[in-house]
Amino acid sequence: MKIAVPVDEKDLETNVCGSFGRAPYFLIYETETKKSTFIENSALASPGGAGIKAAQLIVDSQAGVLLTPRCGENAAGVLESAGIKIYRTRFASVKENLDSLSNGKLSLLEDIHAGFHGHGGE
Amino acid sequence: MPDFMGMGESNVRIAVLSGKGGTGKTLVSANLAAAAPDAIYLDCDVEEPNGHLFFKPEHVQEEEVTIKIPVVDNTVCNGCRKCVDFCRFNALAYIKDRLIVFDEICHSCGGCVMLCPEKALTEQDKVIGKVQKGISGDVTVHTGMLNTGEASGVPIIKSLLDGIKDSPDSTVFVDCPPGSACIVMESIRDADYCVLVAEPTLFGVHNLSMVYDLVKLFNKPFGVVLNKCLEGENPAEEFCVERGIKILAKIPFHHDLGLLTSNAEIAVRKDEKYKEMFSSLLNMVMGEVQCEATSHS
Numbered sequence: 001m002k003i004a005v006p007v008d009e010k011d012l013e014t015n016v017c018g019s020f021g022r023a024p025y026f027l028i029y030e031t032e033t034k035k036s037t038f039i040e041n042s043a044l045a046s047p048g049g050a051g052i053k054a055a056q057l058i059v060d061s062q063a064g065v066l067l068t069p070r071c072g073e074n075a076a077g078v079l080e081s082a083g084i085k086i087y088r089t090r091f092a093s094v095k096e097n098l099d100s101l102s103n104g105k106l107s108l109l110e111d112i113h114a115g116f117h118g119h120g121g122e
Numbered sequence: 123m124p125d126f127m128g129m130g131e132s133n134v135r136i137a138v139l140s141g142k143g144g145t146g147k148t149l150v151s152a153n154l155a156a157a158a159p160d161a162i163y164l165d166c167d168v169e170e171p172n173g174h175l176f177f178k179p180e181h182v183q184e185e186e187v188t189i190k191i192p193v194v195d196n197t198v199c200n201g202c203r204k205c206v207d208f209c210r211f212n213a214l215a216y217i218k219d220r221l222i223v224f225d226e227i228c229h230s231c232g233g234c235v236m237l238c239p240e241k242a243l244t245e246q247d248k249v250i251g252k253v254q255k256g257i258s259g260d261v262t263v264h265t266g267m268l269n270t271g272e273a274s275g276v277p278i279i280k281s282l283l284d285g286i287k288d289s290p291d292s293t294v295f296v297d298c299p300p301g302s303a304c305i306v307m308e309s310i311r312d313a314d315y316c317v318l319v320a321e322p323t324l325f326g327v328h329n330l331s332m333v334y335d336l337v338k339l340f341n342k343p344f345g346v347v348l349n350k351c352l353e354g355e356n357p358a359e360e361f362c363v364e365r366g367i368k369i370l371a372k373i374p375f376h377h378d379l380g381l382l383t384s385n386a387e388i389a390v391r392k393d394e395k396y397k398e399m400f401s402s403l404l405n406m407v408m409g410e411v412q413c414e415a416t417s418h419s
Contacts, residue, residue, distance in 0.1 A: 046212055048212065049209075077222075077224075078215045083218075
């Protein structure tokens with residue numbers, strides 16, 4: 001299974017990014033091979049709807065799980081219709097969150113926020 | 123009274139704006155309209171229009187405002203994603219062999235419908251609010267009302283502005299939405315002159331500076347009305363003096379004006395003192411407009 005995480009830098013030691021839709025990169029971790037790849041978030045500079053576009057990227061990466069500190073309602077709508085489970089990160093470090101997930105210690109992200117539509121872009 | 127008319131083909135448009143709500147935009151724009159001989163009052167504060175509460179217009183006509191939203195036929199869509207890649211606002215996503223449209227993100231450009239090679243997208247009208255037009259004395263009152271939950275009032279304002287094209291002799295007073303976002307830009311786009319209303323506090327200065335930046339960016343002639351003026355220091359006034367900004371009027375923080383307003387009365391129609399005050403503000407604004415028209419002709 002593939003696990004996606006929004007991250008600040010294209011580096012295995014990177015931290016989880018505070019934003020999902022406007023994270024610079026997504027780390028895609030493959031649980032079988034234990035390998036990580038990075039995809040650039042082309043939604044980063046979008047004037048609007050960044051969450052939707054970022055979610056589309058995650059769907060296209062064929063990830064089954066997303067780890068993120070927060071997620072807006074439009075992005076969550078896209079991810080849910082693709083059957084992707086969203087878990088809330090608990091640590092800054094990507095590795096700690098991945099370990100936590102495999103130990104069953106991360107819980108699903110319940111409080112989906114209403115998004116920041118129109119703030120900054122429109 | 124000076125001759126306000128004969129200034130060209132279209133009407134003179136005065137926009138009244140401020141950086142936040144509650145500074146006195148409606149007070150100033152409604153009273154200016156009531157003091158003018160033949161006026162149109164345009165309530166562009168479509169999220170919470172309140173000018174009509176003061177004017178209590180009669181013979182109100184109403185019209186719905188719609189926008190175009192793409193609708194997909196997923197049995198025709200072949201998943202080429204041309205629309206998804208095209209949409210600048212990311213209003214479309216393609217998930218599990220299905221195209222999803224996010225209505226509230228869509229800016230109604232119609233590009234996706236034009237691009238779709240399979241003709242799987244069509245446009246459908248979606249009602250987002252309404253415009254009302256009524257009469258109150260010498261003032262024609264136009265009100266824009268955006269439905270709760272809709273993202274953008276810009277189409278309502280476009281509809282309001284379209285609705286005044288056939289009355290070129292009236293002077294238009296635009297009661298703008300608060301702030302300096304897209305919706306305000308749309309409201310002042312065709313304005314000949316902008317009146318910025320400011321409160322006498324540091325917070326007021328912050329809000330004033332936002333709209334000050336906006337009118338400068340749009341290259342609009344403008345002046346400031348200092349509202350709620352008390353004895354003592356006025357940071358908004360200092361802001362104007364430091365920058366050489368024209369102060370058009372200082373409205374005192376008077377109990378009787380507050381009482382009239384809280385009773386939804388138009389001060390100009392109830393009190394000779396305020397009729398005089400707003401008539402003189404009107405003359406000043408019109409003088410500025412004429413001065414601008416002359417210097418640019």
